[in-house]
Each structure stands twice: as structure tokens, then as C-alpha cells.
Amino acid sequence: MTSVIRTRKLVKTFSKGLRALDEISMEVKKKEVLVVMGPSGSGKSTLIRTFNGLETFDSGELEIVGIPLHSDHNERNVREIRKRVGMVFQQFNLFPHLSILENITLAPIKVQKQNRIEAEEHAMSLLSQMGIITQARKYPSQLSGGEQQRVAIARALALKPELLLFDEPTSALDPERVGEVLDAIRSLAEKGMTMVVVTHEVGFAKEVADKVLFMDSGKVIETSTPEVFFTNAKHERSRKFLNQIGE
Amino acid sequence: MRIKRYRGLFIQVIVSTLFISIVALFINNLSVNLLRAGLGLNFSWLFRSAGFALAEHPLPYSPSSSYAWALFMGWLNSLKVISSSLLIATLIGFLVGFASTGTNTLLRILSKLYVTLIRQTPLLLQLMFWYFVGFLSIQGEIFSPIKGMLSLSNQGIILSGINLSPEFSSLLVGLGIFTAAYISEVVRGGINSVPIGQWEAFRSLGLSENDGLYKIIMPQALPAILPGLTSQYLNLAKNSTLAIAVGYADIYAIGDTVITQTGRAIEGFLLLLLSFLLLNLIISNLMELLNKYILTYKQR
Amino acid sequence: MNKKHNLFPYIRRIAFSNSLDTCITLFILLAVFLLSTITIKWLLFGADWAVVIQNYPLYAFGLFPADQRWRPALWLLLLISLTIITLVGPRWRWLRKLLPITWIGVIPLGIVLLSGGLGLLPVASRYWGGVTLTIFLTTCSSLLAFPLGIILAIGRQSDLPLIKFFSSIYIEALRAVPLIAILFFGQLLIPLFFPIGVEINRVIRAVLAFTLFVSAYVAEDIRGGFQSIPKSQEEAAKALGLSKLQITQFVILPQALIIALPALTNQAIGLLQNTSLMAILGLVELLGISRSILANPLFIGRYMEVYVWLAGIYWLICTVMALLASHLEQKVTIEKLTIKN
Numbered sequence: 001m002t003s004v005i006r007t008r009k010l011v012k013t014f015s016k017g018l019r020a021l022d023e024i025s026m027e028v029k030k031k032e033v034l035v036v037m038g039p040s041g042s043g044k045s046t047l048i049r050t051f052n053g054l055e056t057f058d059s060g061e062l063e064i065v066g067i068p069l070h071s072d073h074n075e076r077n078v079r080e081i082r083k084r085v086g087m088v089f090q091q092f093n094l095f096p097h098l099s100i101l102e103n104i105t106l107a108p109i110k111v112q113k114q115n116r117i118e119a120e121e122h123a124m125s126l127l128s129q130m131g132i133i134t135q136a137r138k139y140p141s142q143l144s145g146g147e148q149q150r151v152a153i154a155r156a157l158a159l160k161p162e163l164l165l166f167d168e169p170t171s172a173l174d175p176e177r178v179g180e181v182l183d184a185i186r187s188l189a190e191k192g193m194t195m196v197v198v199t200h201e202v203g204f205a206k207e208v209a210d211k212v213l214f215m216d217s218g219k220v221i222e223t224s225t226p227e228v229f230f231t232n233a234k235h236e237r238s239r240k241f242l243n244q245i246g247e
Numbered sequence: 248m249r250i251k252r253y254r255g256l257f258i259q260v261i262v263s264t265l266f267i268s269i270v271a272l273f274i275n276n277l278s279v280n281l282l283r284a285g286l287g288l289n290f291s292w293l294f295r296s297a298g299f300a301l302a303e304h305p306l307p308y309s310p311s312s313s314y315a316w317a318l319f320m321g322w323l324n325s326l327k328v329i330s331s332s333l334l335i336a337t338l339i340g341f342l343v344g345f346a347s348t349g350t351n352t353l354l355r356i357l358s359k360l361y362v363t364l365i366r367q368t369p370l371l372l373q374l375m376f377w378y379f380v381g382f383l384s385i386q387g388e389i390f391s392p393i394k395g396m397l398s399l400s401n402q403g404i405i406l407s408g409i410n411l412s413p414e415f416s417s418l419l420v421g422l423g424i425f426t427a428a429y430i431s432e433v434v435r436g437g438i439n440s441v442p443i444g445q446w447e448a449f450r451s452l453g454l455s456e457n458d459g460l461y462k463i464i465m466p467q468a469l470p471a472i473l474p475g476l477t478s479q480y481l482n483l484a485k486n487s488t489l490a491i492a493v494g495y496a497d498i499y500a501i502g503d504t505v506i507t508q509t510g511r512a513i514e515g516f517l518l519l520l521l522s523f524l525l526l527n528l529i530i531s532n533l534m535e536l537l538n539k540y541i542l543t544y545k546q547r
Numbered sequence: 548m549n550k551k552h553n554l555f556p557y558i559r560r561i562a563f564s565n566s567l568d569t570c571i572t573l574f575i576l577l578a579v580f581l582l583s584t585i586t587i588k589w590l591l592f593g594a595d596w597a598v599v600i601q602n603y604p605l606y607a608f609g610l611f612p613a614d615q616r617w618r619p620a621l622w623l624l625l626l627i628s629l630t631i632i633t634l635v636g637p638r639w640r641w642l643r644k645l646l647p648i649t650w651i652g653v654i655p656l657g658i659v660l661l662s663g664g665l666g667l668l669p670v671a672s673r674y675w676g677g678v679t680l681t682i683f684l685t686t687c688s689s690l691l692a693f694p695l696g697i698i699l700a701i702g703r704q705s706d707l708p709l710i711k712f713f714s715s716i717y718i719e720a721l722r723a724v725p726l727i728a729i730l731f732f733g734q735l736l737i738p739l740f741f742p743i744g745v746e747i748n749r750v751i752r753a754v755l756a757f758t759l760f761v762s763a764y765v766a767e768d769i770r771g772g773f774q775s776i777p778k779s780q781e782e783a784a785k786a787l788g789l790s791k792l793q794i795t796q797f798v799i800l801p802q803a804l805i806i807a808l809p810a811l812t813n814q815a816i817g818l819l820q821n822t823s824l825m826a827i828l829g830l831v832e833l834l835g836i837s838r839s840i841l842a843n844p845l846f847i848g849r850y851m852e853v854y855v856w857l858a859g860i861y862w863l864i865c866t867v868m869a870l871l872a873s874h875l876e877q878k879v880t881i882e883k884l885t886i887k888n
Contacts, residue, residue, distance in 0.1 A: 255706065255707050258707060258710075259707045259708075259709045259710060262707075262709070262710055262713075263709050263713075266713060273740040276739070276740050276741055276742050277739050277740050279742075280738075280739045280740075281739065350568065351568050351571055351572060353571075353572050353575050353576075354571060354572075354575065357575060364862070367816075367861065367862045367865040367866055367869075368820070368857075368858045368861045368862055368865075369820035369821070369823040369834065369861055370820070371823045371824060371826065371827070371834060372823060372834060372854060372857055372858060372861065375834075375850075375854065376850075376854045376858075379850040379854075380850045380851050380854060384848075384850065384851075485724070485725040485726070486725070488725040488727045488728065489727065489824070489827075491727070491827060492826075492827055499725065499727060499728060503731065506735070512735045512736055512739070513736070513739075516728070516731075516732055516735075516736065519728055520724060520728075523723060523724055523725065523728070524723060527723050
């Protein structure tokens with residue numbers, strides 16, 4: 001199997017010498033679902049954001065969908081990666097001045113130079129896949145949080161990405177809206193999408209993840225299958241974390 | 248409750264009486280002084296011939312034209328210099344605003360330097376600099392990339408056959424560059440008011456920085472930028488009265504001459520007020536229209 | 548991890564991340580290089596600083612009689628020390644209580660020292676000038692405009708319709724008119740509004756005009772401060788049984804002033820720059836005296852040197868004011884926060 005993400009000794013230092021990423025070496029293979037867990041401030045968001053160039057790093061090696069990225073943050077490579085990697089944010093980050101349909105078709109038309117009709121057809125099929133096809137002409141502020149997040153997923157899918165990144169996709173949602181978003185992600189996993197998901201949802205991780213990566217203070221503490229991680233974690237700090245979140 | 252209401256009424260009556268009596272005292276002094284000088288309030292002098300020449304007048308004018316016509320020429324000259332430096336200021340201001348929020352660090356430092364330098368020195372000094380050093384000290388033509396199309400000399404700017412006087416040119420450059428520094432701050436503030444997540448979202452979709460700025464960031468920043476822009480335009484209009492320092496015949500400069508010649512200070516001053524009011528109304532109404540257009544465009 | 552190792556990628560990231568960026572960076576570097584060579588050349592070979600060096604007293608004091616220059620100098624010195632004392636914030640309570648009175652005393656003291664009388668040789672206002680006059684105009688006008696602005700802002704917020712109406716009209720009218728027109732009005736018309744025989748010198752007329760103008764802007768800044776205070780503050784004060792006046796005086800106004808402080812600083816800096824307009828109306832403050840110096844046949848055509856020198860002085864004073872203000876701002880915010888806890 002080919003690897004979609006590969007990092008070697010990735011280091012990012014904030015001012016005052018604090019290490020957000022401390023020699024991270026890891027790998028994600030094709031069709032794999034990796035769930036990243038860890039206490040807040042552990043660097044898991046920073047890690048996932050370096051995967052599409054939203055964060056720079058100071059040293060180490062990073063290769064995403066076969067494209068190398070170095071600490072000089074070569075813009076051509078970054079843009080090539082972003083065209084092939086989708087990202088879903090905690091705060092949805094939909095464009096408030098564009099309709100749902102325009103939100104989804106913007107990148108296909110502008111970046112991939114698709115024609116409008118083709119892009120809209122694809123967008124509609126994605127919306128129906130997400131179960132919100134009736135909302136296509138509305139604006140983001142008219143939708144519930146769960147619906148907005150599903151639009152954000154459709155938007156990320158519109159470029160037919162080889163890898164999807166989720167940065168705490170359910171943390172900003174009302175509890176009763178979490179399920180619909182997780183269901184959407186689960187159905188993507190079943191279709192064989194390669195994904196990295198930062199989340200605190202243990203049930204989801206148990207069910208969908210192929211591997212769980214646990215981070216603390218910028219370091220990878222352990223990488224295990226969910227069966228091992230949730231029942232018999234290798235590391236003391238992982239067990240402590242699981243205790244704290246009530247598992 | 249009732250006592251309170253009476254108290255409010257009482258305060259108002261006292262303040263108004265005080266205010267009105269002060270105003271009355273002033274007006275009384277004024278009329279006494281004016282009578283002593285043999286100057287009752289009247290406007291018939293407006294139609295006497297002005298007797299002074301104007302270097303620049305958009306419509307036919309000669310010294311035998313009336314004071315009223317001279318003032319109108321001044322008003323048109325003001326309008327001309329305001330509208331043209333407004334365009335330049337907007338262009339430079341937006342470019343610098345973009346540069347100061349952009350990714351190129353050198354450009355960011357440079358725009359910061361420009362803004363502090365312009366904002367920490369008086370506009371009047373800058374205008375004099377552009378006039379005496381910028382234009383009048385030029386020896387020969389220093390810059391003419393295309394013969395006859397664009398040239399810079401101590402005769403001002405020649406732009407495809409249109410000759411701009413050095414007075415007008417220095418005002419144009421001075422006001423434009425000064426106001427641009429303030430506009431760039433307004434633009435920067437507007438852009439920074441858009442949540443960082445919007446930048447991350449368009450970047451994660453592979454959109455280029457330019458596409459993202461134009462399609463995603465600016466439509467959201469504009470509503471925050473417009474009010475600041477309007478007040479900068481109004482400031483520009485007010486600042487254009489410093490034209491007198493470089494000898495450009497704007498409404499204030501001509502008003503000044505007219506008052507000195509006729510001694511009609513009160514009337515002249517009232518006319519000046521009226522013409523500024525008119526300029527302000529034009530600018531704020533145009534901006535209101537623009538605001539409405541942008542809002543409807545936004546909602547479609 | 549050493550710094551050197553990261554320098555090259557860092558530079559590449561911030562200045563050469565794509566071809567457009569590279570073009571811009573190279574263009575700027577070229578332009579900066581050309582500009583600095585021209586500047587250095589001019590500084591070394593072109594410039595003749597005699598016009599500055601021979602006229603230091605003029606720039607500082609204008610045409611003030613040479614043997615009386617200690618008076619403006621003394622006033623400036625007192626002003627600077629008072630500013631420093633205020634900013635340092637003395638520990639002694641009696642000195643703190645004295646400060647506001649001292650600040651109010653600055654204006655009459657300045658007038659006496661400049662114009663003479665009380666045993667001092669009288670000096671007519673046309674001899675006042677240079678930086679002294681610039682600072683005098685700025686200080687007096689801001690000290691007078693501040694309380695007037697507060698009154699206007701409170702007036703505009705008032706529930707009493709007449710007071711609200713008058714304040715609004717005043718503020719809007721003055722903000723619609725260019726400063727130069729108001730200064731012109733001050734020079735020409737203020738005497739007409741006073742009884743015959745009351746003589747007001749040109750500098751005081753300018754101070755009055757600046758005060759009228761700036762107070763309208765100060766009022767708007769303070770109103771901005773009022774509006775950013777949450778409604779709950781007023782409700783909390785009402786619940787404590789404070790009267791309307793007490794609420795404004797003890798709850799709303801102190802908070803509004805702190806919020807408005809940066810805007811007020813900008814007004815003061817703007818005022819200092821705007822005093823240069825008096826050069827057009829015949830006062831010889833810093834810019835005015837420079838125009839006189841440039842008119843001297845000895846220094847004909849030395850515009851560049853004088854303007855660079857003036858820009859430097861204005862820039863220095865404005866920057867110092869901005870720094871002092873941000874110091875004050877930090878101090879005030881910290882003090883208020885510590886009181887809260």
C-alpha cells in the first residue's frame with residue numbers, strides 16, 4: 001500500500017522555545033482512517049494543519065500525497081497539496097456572503113477550471129449525499145450548525161480529494177447535532193476515503209478508526225489500533241487521558 | 248417621578264436661557280461692531296465685478312466677472328482637485344492596505360514605514376514639500392517615458408495632452424499620498440475584521456491568495472471599510488482647503504481673497520459654510536449610494 | 548536546532564514564496580537601494596545645513612527678544628517636567644492632588660511668561676514663535692477643549708431634548724467645516740463678537756478657534772467611549788440607587804475616558820500638526836518661522852534642508868507624544884484592573 005502522509009522528525013517551535021511539534025514521525029496509508037487524540041494544547045491541531053500547509057514547520061520531512069514539503073514552505077507545492085487534500089474545520093468556516101451552492105462550486109470553478117454546469121451538478125450530488133439537497137440556494141446563516149458542517153464536508157469533497165482532514169469537526173456543534181455529522185464522516189470511511197480526524201468522540205474512534213494516534217506536549221505518545229488503545233493502552237499517559245475523558 | 252420631570256424641564260430652561268443670552272450678547276456685539284464699520288448684512292456686492300484674475304478656471308472667467316462667478320469657479324476647482332486626488336488616494340490606499348496584510352514581509356514593513364512617516368508629519372508641510380521641492384525645483388523634464396503622453400516638469404504634469412499646473416499637481420500628489428495612508432489603515436482594519444478561519448478555508452480549497460482576497464475576503468471586509476472610507480473622503484475634502492498654501496485657487500482661497508477685498512467677512516464666511524456643506528452632501532450621498540449598491544449586490 | 552540552519556528557508560518563506568513575491572521583493576530592494584544612494588549623496592554633497600544650524604534660536608523661540616528667551620525656555624522646561632511627573636505618577640498624595648491644579652495653571656503661567664507684565668518686560672504676541680508657539684497652541688487648546696468636549700458629549704447623550712439638540716448641532720457643524728475656515732473665522736470674526744475695547748491678541752484668538760474645533764472631535768471620541776460601555780453598567784449603578792449625574796460622573800465617564808484615550812491621543816497629535824495651519828494665517832510658529840527663514844536671501848532655495856529638518860522635529864514630537872500616551876494607557880488600564888481585583 002502507498003502512503004498518503006509521511007512525516008519524519010517534524011519539529012515546530014513557537015517563540016519562547018515551546019515545541020508544538022516535537023520530532024513527529026508517522027505515516028498514513030491509502031484508505032486508512034487515522035484518529036488523532038490528545039489533551040488540548042497537545043499539538044494535534046497544529047499537526048493536522050501542517051498537512052495542508054496552514055502551519056509552517058521548522059525542520060524535518062513531510063510528504064503529502066506524494067508531494068514533498070520543506071520548511072521553506074514552497075508555495076507551488078503547498079497549492080498543489082491543497083488542491084488534492086480537503087479540510088473541514090471546527091468552526092465550519094463557510095463563506096457567509098456566498099450561497100451553499102456557490103460555497104461548494106467556488107473552488108472547482110476557480111481552481112480546477114471546471115465549467116459552472118458541471119461543477120453545480122457535482123455539487124448537487126454531493127449535497128444529496130450529505131442529505132441537505134433542499135438547502136442549496138440558502139445562505140450559511142440560515143442553516144443549523146450540523147447542516148453547515150455537512151456543507152463544509154461537501155465543499156471539501158468537491159475537489160475530489162485524495163485525503164480529507166477533519167479538525168475537531170463536532171466540537172462546535174450542539175450535542176443533538178453531533179450524530180448527523182459523524183454519520184456523514186462514517187459513510188465516507190466506508191467508501192474508502194483516506195482520512196485524518198482530530199476528535200474527542202470515543203465511540204466514533206472505536207468504530208471507524210484503523211489507527212489511533214495519541215499526542216501529548218507535541219510528542220507522539222503511542223499509535224495503536226482502537227481495540228488496543230481503548231482497552232489496553234500501552235502508555236501510562238494514554239491511560240491517564242482516557243480516564244480523564246471517562247473511558 | 249413628577250419632581251424629576253420638573254427638574255429636567257428646569258435644567259433645560261436654564262441652559263437654554265443661558266445659551267440664548269450668550270448668543271444674543273454675541274449677536275448684539277456683532278451688529279454694533281458691523282454698524283460701526285458701516286457694514287450691514289447684505290449680499291448685493293456678490294454681483295459686482297471681482298477685478299482679480301484666476302490662473303485656473305474650468306469655465307470662461309475674466310476679472311470683469313462677478314464675485315459670485317469667481318466663487319463658483321473656486322468651488323469647481325475644489326471639486327476638481329477633490330475628485331481627482333480622491334481617486335489616487337483610493338487606489339494607493341487599497342494597494343498599501345493589501346500590502347500591509349499580505350504575505351510579503353518586506354512589503355509589510357515598507358507600508359508600515361510609509362504610514363507612520365505620513366501620519367506623523369503635518370499635511371501642510373507635505374504639501375509645501377511637493378510644491379516647492381517636488382515640482383518647482385525640477386530642472387527640465389525629468390520623467391517622460393512616452394513623448395507627449397506623460398511628462399513631469401516644473402510646469403506640472405502633462406498627461407496625454409492635458410496640462411496640469413504645478414499647483415494642482417502638487418495638491419493632487421500631496422493630498423493623494425496623505426489620504427492614502429489613512430485609507431490604507433481603514434482597509435487594513437476592514438481586512439483584519441474578517442475571521443482568520445475565512446483565510447484558512449479558502450487556502451485549504453487551493454484558491455490563490457489573489458482569488459481569495461477578491462472573492463472571499465473583500466466582499467466581507469467592504470461593509471466594515473465603507474464608513475471609514477467615507478469619513479476619509481470627507482477629511483480629504485476639508486483638507487483640500489490647504490490649497491491656499493500652494494497658491495491653487497480653490498473655494499477657500501477665493502473666499503479669502505473676496506473677503507479681504509470687500510471686507511464682507513460674515514457674508515463671505517456664510518457662503519464658505521454653504522459651499523462646504525454642499526461638498527459634504529455630495530460626498531456622503533454618493534457614498535450612501537455605493538453602500539446601498541454593495542449591500543444589494545451582497546444579498547442579490 | 549540552531550538559528551542559522553533555519554535562516555534560508557525563513558527568508559525564502561517570507562520574501563520569495565512565489566514568482567510574483569520574488570519580483571516584488573527584488574523591485575523593492577532595488578528601489579530602496581537607489582533611493583538610499585540618492586539620499587546619501589545628497590546628505591554628503593548636496594545639502595547645506597547652514598540654514599538650520601545658524602537659526603536654532605529662531606526655530607525654538609521665533610522672534611522673541613534674545614535677552615528674554617529664558618522665559619519661553621522656562622515655560623517649556625516646566626511643561627516637560629510636569630508631563631514627566633504626571634506620567635511617573637508620584638507616590639506622595641499631596642503632589643498627586645496638586646497635579647490637576649498645576650495643569651490648569653500651565654495656561655496662565657505660559658501667558659504671563661510669554662506676554663510679560665507682573666514685572667516682566669512686555670513682549671507683543673507677534674514676537675512669539677517657533678516650537679514654543681507650536682507647543683503653546685497645542686497645550687492650551689487641548690487643555691481647554693478636553694472639558695468642553697466632555698460637556699458636549701454628555702450633552703449629546705442627554706435625555707433633555709433641547710440640550711441634546713444644541714450639542715448635536717454644535718458638534719456636527721464644527722465637524723463639517725475645514726479647520727482653516729474656523730481659524731480664519733477666529734482671526735477675523737472673534738473680535739467682532741466682543742464688545743468694543745476688548746482686545747484679544749492673535750495667539751489667544753487662535754487658541755480659542757482651535758478649542759472650538761477640537762472640542763467637537765473630542766466630544767465624538769468620548770461619545771464613542773460612552774457607547775462601548777455595556778448597558779449593564781448603568782443598570783448596576785441604578786440598582787445601587789445612584790442618581791443620573793452620579794452614574795455619569797462615577798461609573799460611565801471614567802470608563803468612557805479610558806476607552807477613548809487612544810482616540811484622544813490621536814486628537815492631540817493631530818492638533819499639534821494642525822497648529823502649522825497658523826503659518827498661513829500669519830503666526831510664526833514652527834512652520835511659519837521656517838517660511839520667514841526661507842524668505843531670507845541668504846538661504847534662498849534651501850527648501851529641502853528646511854523641510855527635512857521640520858519633518859524630523861514634527862515626527863519626533865509626535866512620536867514622543869504617542870509613546871507617552873501608550874505608556875499612560877498601559878498605566879491607567881493596569882491601575883484600573885488592579886482596583887477591580
